[in-house]
Amino acid sequence: MCCIRIGLTGGIAAGKSTVAARLRELGAYVIDYDVLAAAVVAPGSEGMRQIVRTFGVRAMREDGTLNRAWMAEHIFGVAADRDARDRLDAIEHPLIYELAKRKDREFRCDSSRRTHGPDGVRVDGCRVIVHDVPLLAEVIDVIPFAFEHIVTVEAPESVRIERMMHARAMSRAQAEDRIRHQTNRENRLKIADIVIDATQPIERMFETVDTLYDQWTARS
Secondary structure (H helix, E strand, O other): OOEEEEEEEEOOOOOHHHHHHHHHHHOOEEEEHHHHHHHOOOOOOHHHHHHHHHHOHHHEOOOOOEOHHHHHHHHHOOOOOOOHHHHHHHHHHHHHHHHHHHHHHHHHHHHHHOOEOOOOOEOOOOEEEEEEOOOHHHHOOOOOOOOOEEEEEEOOHHHHHHHHHHHOOOOHHHHHHHHHOOOOHHHHHHHOOEEEEOOOOHHHHHHHHHHHHHHHHOOO
16 A cells, blocks of 8 residues: 655644644554654663763653753753753664654554455555654754655744743743754755645644645545
């Protein structure tokens, strides 16, 4: 069975997760890299051990989980070491890619067997695999996947800051720090061939997503 791989990205708090959720509702298989990032630093994991060796014991809470507040301050804070983000990425990214490759491969193998639905009717059209990668523009040269299309979900920086302050209880300074440590809109637009405006009414945005999904699944 045909499979099409889509890269999905967007600035923090732009609305990417809303688009990913809609694609999942439509039937896409979504590989959420935020979920993978959490999995590779689970208590007792190799990722967690490497982080403690690199950043010290304060990076881990007493229960063995990642001390996210402490790490955020030391990665994104104004006093963070300049290479702190690179050191964390060097630990997490290889582990995330391996997990993503396994999930992608397992879905493709499963899809190749699903030539008929539960009622015995042949299933035509492509299955859609979405790699939901917040920082895709930053890793596009090293991520071990090729994408038929790359979609970026965009909203103005001012809108994103307000969303982070209200929905994530961040201060304005914290929200601005997060944006400052991400690649900018121009770099996302360079790698994307599809742009979704997340400031439009959600019904209209869903219509755009639905149309894209129909086009992708119609491929043979």
